[in-house]
Amino acid sequence: MARKKFIAGNWKENGLLAEAKQLVQELIPLVKDITTADIAVCPPYLAIPAVHELIDGTNIQLGAQNAFSTEAKGALVQKGAYTGEVSPAMLKDAGCQWVILGHSERRQYFGETDEKVNVKVRACYEAGVKPIVCVGETLEERDGGKTASVVEKQIRGCLAGLPADRMAETVIAYEPVWAIGTGRTATPDQAQEVHAQIRGLLTELFGKDTAEAVRIQYGGSMKPDNAAELLAQPDIDGGLIGGASLKAGDFAAIIDAAK
Numbered sequence: 001m002a003r004k005k006f007i008a009g010n011w012k013e014n015g016l017l018a019e020a021k022q023l024v025q026e027l028i029p030l031v032k033d034i035t036t037a038d039i040a041v042c043p044p045y046l047a048i049p050a051v052h053e054l055i056d057g058t059n060i061q062l063g064a065q066n067a068f069s070t071e072a073k074g075a076l077v078q079k080g081a082y083t084g085e086v087s088p089a090m091l092k093d094a095g096c097q098w099v100i101l102g103h104s105e106r107r108q109y110f111g112e113t114d115e116k117v118n119v120k121v122r123a124c125y126e127a128g129v130k131p132i133v134c135v136g137e138t139l140e141e142r143d144g145g146k147t148a149s150v151v152e153k154q155i156r157g158c159l160a161g162l163p164a165d166r167m168a169e170t171v172i173a174y175e176p177v178w179a180i181g182t183g184r185t186a187t188p189d190q191a192q193e194v195h196a197q198i199r200g201l202l203t204e205l206f207g208k209d210t211a212e213a214v215r216i217q218y219g220g221s222m223k224p225d226n227a228a229e230l231l232a233q234p235d236i237d238g239g240l241i242g243g244a245s246l247k248a249g250d251f252a253a254i255i256d257a258a259k
């Protein structure tokens with residue numbers, strides 16, 4: 001089965017309202033004729049309503065960068081006394097189709113764990129929002145020869161016990177931490193090796209048909225000049241773009257490379 005490429009922009013903590021609107025207004029005409037890839041932008045929460053309105057009727061989909069849920073009294077929390085948090089159900093209500101979970105910056109700065117991500121994924125399924133689950137090793141782990149074991153632990157933890165019939169709508173993003181925002185991209189071979197490993201794990205956990213349907217994005221300094229060769233790898237099904245998604249022309253060029 002051919003997997004449609006999926007390019008998503010993670011704006012991170014960037015974009016005052018006026019900037020967010022301008023960015024998306026510049027992007028819309030640049031990508032309007034693209035049918036070969038799915039496209040999404042993930043603005044900061046506060047810009048979501050404005051971006052939602054602007055992309056209505058276009059080929060750009062909407063995502064968020066995080067969501068909160070936990071288990072309480074045997075149920076997945078979608079609302080309640082959790083000051084400062086936003087649930088998958090709220091994101092769905094705001095027009096989001098996607099949510100990034102387990103990004104390395106959330107793991108590093110906000111105590112995100114595989115177990116927490118697992119609960120959030122299930123809450124996303126319940127709410128009807130599709131998760132983009134991020135995994136990836138640090139430089140120290142790569143240099144220590146631990147890449148495969150770190151990624152395996154993250155995949156098994158984040159996806160533990162999930163129903164196979166929901167996995168195909170889940171996206172995995174392999175983002176080596178040492179490549180994020182550093183300008184140091186994984187080589188196509190380095191990325192492909194880990195993507196193939198992830199697909200092997202998905203096969204073991206959910207069966208071959210499901211594993212073949214799941215899209216695995218690469219993230220980490222993906223730019224217009226390296227996107228094509230990364231996206232040409234057999235198990236790289238798209239990109240999760242940070243810095244380059246903040247420039248409409250660069251983001252559009254990456255999307256254009258996903259043919």
Ligand code: 13P
Pocket residue numbers: 010103175179180181182183219220221222240241242243244
């Ligand atoms: P950069 O593209 O800025 O390296 O960020 C990648 C990323 O973290 C996307 O989630």
